[in-house]
Amino acid sequence: MICLGNFSAEIEIMKKLLLKKQIDAFRRKVAKTEHPRELVIDLLREIQDRNGWVSDEGVELAAQILGVTPIEVEEVATFYDKIYRQPVGRYPIHICDSICCWSRGGEEIANHLQQQLEIKLGETTTDGLFTLLPTCCLGGCGRAPSMMIGRRFYGNLSLAELDRIIEQLREEAKG
Amino acid sequence: MNSTPQLLFKNRVAGQTIFFKDYCKTGGYQALTKALKTMSPTEIVDVVKASGLRGRGGAGFSTGLKWSFFPADAPRPKYLVCNCDEMEPGTYKDGELLAADPHQLIEGMVLSAYALNADVGYIFIRYAYDQQLRNLQQAVAEAKKAGYLGKNILGSGFDFELHLHGSAGRYILGEETALLNGLEGKRPNPRLKPPFPAVRGLFGRPTTVNNVETIANIPHIINGGAEWFKDLARNPEGAGTKLFGLSGHLNCTECFELPVGIPLGELIEDYGGGVWKKRKFKACLPGGASTPYLTAEHLDIALDFDPLAKVGSRFGTAGVTVFDDHSCMLRATLNLLQFFARESCGWCTPCRDGLPLVCWLLEKIEKGEGTNEDLEMLKQQQQQITGRSFCALAEGAMGPLDGLLRLFEQEVIDHIQKGECPF
Amino acid sequence: MPTLTIDNRTVTVAEGASVLDAAVELGIVVPHYCYHQALGAVGACRQCAVTILEGSQKGLKMSCLVTAEDGMQVSTCDEESRSFRAQVGEWLMTNHPHDCPVCDEGGECQLQEMTIGSGHGIRRYRGNKRTHTNQDLGPFITQEMNRCIQCYRCVRAYKDYCGGEDFGVMGSRQRVFFGRFKEGPLESDFSGNLIDFCPTGVFTDKTSRFKTRYWDLQQAPSICPHCSLGCATLPGGRYQQLQRVRSGSNRLTNDSFICDRARFGSDWANHPQRPREARIDGEKAEFSVVLSQLEERLQSLVDTYGGETLRLLGSPRASFEANLLLKKLAVRFGAPTPCYDAHPRRAFAARAAGSIPSGQLASLQQLRASDLVLVAGVDPLAEAPVLALALRQVVRAGGRVVVLDPRPVELPCEFEHHSLTQEALLRGLSAPEENELLESLRQQLEAAHHPVLVGGGDLLGGAGLLLLRRFSESCCGDSDCLIFPVLHGPNSYGGGLLEEPGERQRDLLEDLENGKVRALICLEADPAIEHPDPGRMQLALARLDLLAVFDHLPTHSVAAANIFLPTRTLFECGGTYVNNEGRMQAFAPVIEPGIPLEVSGGGGHPLRQFDSGVPGSAPHSAIHLLQQLLKDRQDLFGLRRQIVEEIPCLRDLDRLEAGDSGRRMADCGESLEESRLEIWAQEGELRLLPVMARYGGDQYSRLSQPLASRLQQPCLWIHPLEAAERGFGEGQRVVLRTAVGHFRLSLSCKEKMVRGRVMLPCLPGTPLEVFTPGGLSIPCQLYAEDDNA
Ligand SMILES: Cc1cc2nc3c(=O)[nH]c(=O)nc-3n(C[C@H](O)[C@H](O)[C@H](O)COP(=O)(O)O)c2cc1C
Ligand code: SF4
Ligand code: SF4
Ligand code: SF4
Ligand code: FES
Ligand code: FES
Secondary structure, X not given: OOOOOOHHHHHHHHHHHOOHHHHHHHHHHHHHOOOXXXXXXXXXXXXXXXXXXXXXXXXXXXXXXXXXXXXXXXXXXXXXXXXXXXXXXXXXXXXEOXXXXXXXXXXXXXXXXXXXXXXXXXXXXXXXXEEEEEEOOOOXXXXXXXXXXXOEEEOOOOHHHHHHHHHHHHHHHXX | OOOOOOOOOOOOOOOOOXXXXXXXXXXXXXXXXXXXXHOOHHHHHHHHHHHOXXXXXXXXXXXXXXXXXXXXXXXXXXXEEEEEOOOOOOOOHHHHHHHHOOHHHHHHHHHHHHHHOOOEEEEEEOOOOHHHHHHHXXXXXXXXXXXXXXXXHHHOOOOXXXXXXXXXXXXXXXXXXXXXXXXXXXXXXXXXXXXXXXXXXXXXXXXXXXXXXXXXXXXXXXXXXXXXXXXXXXXOOOOOXXXXXXXXXXXXXXXXXXXXXXXXXXXXXXXXXXXXXXXXXXXXXXXXXXXXXXXXXXXXXXXXXXXXXXXXXXXXXXXXXXXXXXXXXXXXXXXXXXXXXXXXXXXXXXXXXXXXXXXXXXXXXXXXOOOHHHHHHHHHHHHHHOOOOOXXXXXXXXXXXXXXXXXXXXXXXXXXXHOOOOO | OOEEEEOOEEEEOOOOOEHHHHHHHHOOOOOOOXXXXXXXXXXXXXXXXXXXXXXXXXXXXXXXXXXXXXXXXXXXXXXXXXXXXXXXXXXXXXXXXXXXXXXXXXXXXXXXXXXXXXXXXXXXXXXXXXXXXXXXXOOOEEEOHHHOOOOOHHHHHHHHHOOOOOOEEEOOHHHOEEEOOOOOOOOOOOOOHHHHHOOOOOEEXXXXXXXXXXXXXXXXXXXXXXXXXXXXXXXEEEXXXXXXXXXXXXXXXXXXXXXXXXXXXXXXXXXXXXXXXXXXXXXXXXXXXXXHHHHXXXXXXXXXXXXXXXXXXXXXXXXXXXXXXXXXXXXXXXXXXXXOOOOHHHHHHHHHHHOOOHXXXXXXXXXXXXXXXXXXXXXXXXXXXXXXXXXXXXXXXXXXXXXXXXXXXOOOOOOEXXXXXXXXXXXXXXXXXXXXXXXXXXXXXXXXXXXEEEEEHHHHHHHHHHHHHHHXXXXXXXXXXXXXXXXXXXXXHHHHHHOOOOOOOOOHHHHHHOOOOOEEEEEOOOHXXXXXXXXXXXXXXXXXXXXXXXXXXXXXXXXXXXXXXXXXOHHHOOEEEEOOOOEEEEEOOOOOOOOOHHHHOOOOOOOOOOOOOOOOXXXXXXXXXXXXXXXXXXXHHHHHHHHHHHOHHHOOHHHOOOOOOOXXXXXXOOOOOOOOOOOOOOOOOOEEEEEEOOOOOOOOHHHOHHHHHHOOOOOEEEOHHHHHHOOOOOOOEEEEEEOOEEEEEEEEEOOOOOOOEEEXXXXXXXXXXXXXXXXXXXXXXXXXXXXXX
């Protein structure tokens, strides 16, 4: 149950996670559907889009909106690898390590990124900009090697191209 | 260079998406109009059955036959679910199709739903297909506005409501019952069958799950007729065209719409531009990561379900990944197995604990630390996992392992004897 | 009923049984993890593979998923299935730590047994094992996730079967984790079942772990004494100490589940204040001396004043045999038939339940299979917890549960709650045809396939149960509407059968107060607080010439007794309880009586002091004690045989064995006619209804140390609107004034309870013990604390 001690304070924390109009829109959908749980991924995705990741409070908010318990949301949230239950950098980089990308230099891409960013797979740069995450096939096998930053796809990667992309994102972050 | 009649890719222009107006210009929604006005649902099912269309999601089950098992007269709601999880490495055809021409799928969905008398549809889209999801959102809005979706479509009295579901990553969601759990917001472990989705599917109601390409083919079959569709294939038992996604060590790694039954060699040479770096063809995955390898001796084989089954492989999704003669097939197989082990849903033992054990063995041998006992153990693992997992994921994982042990055993032995990777 | 052959042995099994069930029937070991009889088959672990040689599907199959067919031929010995099972064993062991020597499950671990059963021996995997960080799950259960083999039984038991909402499975692939969203005590009232259901040492009993290795543990099948349902249990202990309780298995009653009150509430047997020595007027004395003193004093009393001046009080806590012997003792001394509950209304409720023909009573098994259950006047989680589980199974299978009760009833499932006062409920039952709600429910029950009525003895009383019976008869459509009465003690029903027929409601207190009675014998009863008017009762007891008490709990009556004789607990002797549906169930001794070695040895390790106490001082069982007074030398079996000869309707008593599923009593209750109830209307006033507390409300579990964290804290329940009308809110400190005194309490607002009432969860052992559930509401007044000061 979500009722822990200070209820209204908690609601305040949660409201920071989504805009009121987003919460209201979900509440309306919940009221309309016979099976509110079907909205759980939509909701988690929206919380993640707004906050960069899904915190414990995010799970609790989702549970509250859907009228289920936090563990019921957590069971689902922890299954999917694109729901981040830990903080990630502003640009989570998913490097494809599946067969087609591997066959066309995916490992080099991954190594290069680790060197350039001075982090290992699974880590976040100290400036909080980048997190490196290996991922399975991104559906861009014809444009291997490939990666996805946030939800943006990058294919036919070369080392030079990679450096350019990273530089560009660093610039973007400054501006 | 491609002389095949283009159905699914007829509107495709690289780097562009065509929407409602352009889709209609080339005959879009005519099949739906025709069907709703002149055909009964059972007629559609019969045409699809006669067309010989087989599921494009990998299993290749006859679509018409599957539909004929659907309890069309059961009370509502009944669901039609389109599977666009497409997470099997080497497979990217559905993504290409939706990037180019999303309305085809919408038209196909309405037609299929009409044939099945289903009133609610879902299109399930993987996380990485963000562009495709947005294309579909626009297409759905357009179709609704034009009266092709919603209540009383084209005055036929048929209602169909279509939802889009963006997922959050995981290959197992492609398995149809796991997908249904995912749509319901439950943990997406596969379900025990029976009962099959046609009996108890989404929210416990009759449901049919079909692949994107399968459904996108329906308008073309309605327009062109069963005979025409069947004759598109190059081999006598085949039917229709197929989206072939090329990848790996080829000069050209693109997706082509080609006749079912096209020989492997022709695909590689004429469309893939031959093996890259002037190297030789060593092997390929003919239909995605779960299909056993083909080698140079198979270059003449017609790419279709039955001919491939005869040589111990599978047509799968027709995502063809080619390996040149510099490739270590043991290393490739390890990569594939790591994928499957990581994507296991964690429900059943052979997959959850067996696949990591296989990876451990492959890794050990690849590093040159393997023994003959390890090779024996690897063979045992392949035999014990095949056919004994809860769903077909682990079964699929055994495809490449089977290929490795059957076709490249000597390569494995070389690793053991040399104490290092020979490549 | 298909007949099939497994490994050349033939067996006939029930329709729908699986091949695995059939193998179990034959005693053929097919190792399995994810299948559990109570949870069903899900096909996850793949350990139970066999080869089907003949049948509609052939080849290697999971035996839990294949339905047994007539003429089927199955092999478990063939190389294919044998080697596959060994392979599954190897897979599961790749991540299991080899920590059996320090694992409390060791010796009773299904993973140990079944891994050996699978044929897997030598681990070939040499890589790293996956590890997890454990969670603190509170005072009852320790988690050691590294041992998990991912059979999913825990979630299926905790969440699916028991309806727990704070436990689940997280993650995927080889990293699935079974636990809570955040660390913290498990909330379910059935959390302890995790211990029984996990086949390995992930969830072990924090209250008993590392006390005794399984092979050193003394265990025997028993019956839970904490409420009237009589769930099967399997207690274990060593060195005179009761150390743990597990669920027994009885498909007719609790199946394989018990509540936490039973599991963690049995430490009372080791209570430091448990009276273990015989006493005369407060002085310790040898048992035999006290016994002969008692006999002499009784004899002289009877000789001087006549048997009429002696009263005997049995109890729902005492075994059926002991209660019956008490009746014989009454005969021997020419005293009137004993009372079997100090609470007259509860005693009558038990008699009323006993008067319902056996064929009209439902078992829990029948209840679980019902499609519509009407619960009238029961708060299951407080009065009969496993009933709440059974109701959940009704809902899971698509049935409905409707509750009529004034209390803020909670259940681990969806249900319909109609909140109405006790009086309104009784009035409705006495003329259901005039009550819209009851009439509509009657029609629904009539239309149901397997309707069941659950009735609470405490709330409805005997008169109400009789009305319920009449109502049930009006609900019988195509199928009978069965009744499931809920009483208050493990042997309430049995006591009810022994009561004097005739008189409707006898009150011991009236007898005591009219001054004629000079002596009272209490058998495992504490009239000083069990009677609804404890103040008057205590005065009356004080006036007696002789108060003799036989008990094992530190009660008021024990303290006040002139003669005290300690008795054994049910864990230390054999006996029988008759549960709420008239099922006779035997329990067997588990440990020896006497002071636990942990206490006499000063708690040190290793033990250096051995003190076996005064020879001969160990308590006798109540049965044996009474037999000595009756000069009866038979053993328990002889006694049961004799009982059966004397009372034919108890005919199966001598065939009982501890651990069996018990036997329904044949009809032998008196036939009681229902009569119109006089139910006075009380308009506009606030009344107090004392109710059963979920934890700490029964005489036993309140004395159990491990349950301390769950004990109900003193408070007063009120409807929020009722509170608001008086300017009160949640947590408000108030003074409750009643005829028995005034009490300072804080308010707890309960939206689902009826208006016009306040409710007090009764807590024996606290100042609130003057209130006992089981009666009607009483007048009261509420003041804010400071107004009063
Ligand atoms: C592990 C696994 C992954 C799958 N992934 C997909 C997928 O991404 N897309 C798809 O259409 N079918 C996938 N399938 C097959 C589906 O279960 C199902 O057979 C298919 O969607 C049916 O559609 P079709 O008959 O049109 O091919 C997968 C099956 C398995 C076992
Ligand atoms: S084979 Fe088993 S563990 Fe693997 S994905 Fe299927 S059900 Fe899950
Ligand atoms: S914790 Fe125990 S019951 Fe739960 S899955 Fe693991 S081994 Fe099975
Ligand atoms: S429901 Fe009653 S009899 Fe059953 S275990 Fe709980 S307290 Fe004991
Ligand atoms: S394998 Fe990398 S995108 Fe498909
Ligand atoms: S017991 Fe049959 S699969 Fe687990």
